Amino acid sequence: MTAPLVLTNLTKRYGATAVVDGVSLSIRAGQCHGLLGPNGAGKTTTLRLALGLIAADAGDIRLLGEPMPAGARRARARVGVVPQTDSLDPDFTVRENLLAYGRYFGLKPAEVEARVPDLLDFAGLAGKADATVPSLSGGMKRRLTLARALINDPDLVVLDEPTTGLDPQARHLVWQGLRRLTARGKTLLLTTHFMDEAERLCDVISIIDRGRIIAEGSPRALIAEHIEPQVVEIFGDTLADWRDCALDYCQRCERAGESLFCYTGDPRPVIAELDRQAGLRYLHRPANLEDVFLKLTGRDLRD
């Protein structure tokens, strides 16, 4: 089976800035692939290029085997998209939203109508078919958007920050839905800046920053490759005095405001030392994707 999406040396400039700067990416069928990056890293632009919505300045795009944007009509017939902002039709009921969206794909109303109960079931919206969109909660709207993206039974589902703005309960429901999609053999491409989301859902993650892919691999592999396995976060009044001794007890330290992050293979020496320091508090945890992300993209704010 060919890769559902292959990007080769993709570049997109706005003025002098290369928002996407030589991105190459290949997504394997049946996997959930995450694009992880800070705000303005080029995630959404990469998706829009992949969908053939905007033209690249350089590089090659194959979406489901079709060259983009030339083959956009054919390729998008087999893709589902969950956009970042709500674009449901507020004048339509839940069912009418799905029917109208099916028509954009050239699907027959009877065909779509037959699919509606399954889709609503999948989205946890059974019994809501005749509800109006403004009466839905934020989580319900996002799940309806997900159901809408499945109206054409797509081979590839593209999701742009699918859980941004949702509460924990709603996020878990969306995650469940996405896991069931991969279980059904769908390929997912999602952008997120939630590390836990990427770590939970994605088989492969590409970390993207300033338009370039700076690391790629499974969440575990990325952590193993880029970061020491244990982290001790330290804070407290006497931190400034103690800070210079930190490297006696661990391999690598990073300052972030009023706290210190100690990265190490063996946390016992630093913990033993901290237990002797009355003015310091600490939190010990295994390293996670967020540590990798912050190490690779830095701790500066991106707006």
Added chain:
Amino acid sequence: MHFFPVWHRNYLVWRKLAIPAILGNLADPLLYMLGLGYGLGQFLGDIGGVPYLNFLAAGTLAYSVMNSATFETLYSSFSRMHVQKTWDAILNTPLSLTDVLLGEWLWAASKSLLSGLAILAVIWALGLYADFALTLWLLPVIVLTGLCFSGLGLMVNSVAPNYDFFMYYFTLIITPMVLLSGVFYPPDALPGWLAAFAAALPLTHAIELARPLALGHVPSLAWLHGGVLLAYGSAGLAAGLHLTRRRLLR
């Protein structure tokens, strides 16, 4: 026919509120026509050998079609494009921006056709015409006028930052047309320089077609007037497409 689902989506939404929409569309021009026609008509007497109300009917028809197409492509299309993100959602499907704008263009023209038909029905009902067969030619005139102002409206929509922006279009373009294009009086009543300006306005050409047809004559230079309407409409649509592409797909 890729544009059809876009047209159809707008139709289904409209259908939910069809009765108030039709009443709203009909009430305003009808009040103008009957109020001014009967009221002012008392003082004006005949214009060009016909009662003022009969004279006003064709102008009202054209003006009502213009208004309907303009409101739809300004406020409603803007809501769909900018506020509800309906167009963005459609662009993620196999449909293209050309399909979206064609659907919007034809939808606005369809809605304005309905407005025109409503006025035409009143013209027929009140007998404000000379030759029934000639009034049937008002149908293509309504369609052309609707396409013309829908195209222009989509161009204005493509550069609008917010709803307030549309006031410029109404104040600078639509209102002058209502007052100068011959809705209320024959345009040759204007001084030469102003008449020359009025002759460049699309509504003038719609009325140059509609008025003779309502009053029982074959319009002179009909192809020219129709051509001007079509030119304005297609130029507006092409510019709207170009500018909307720059706005949404860059």
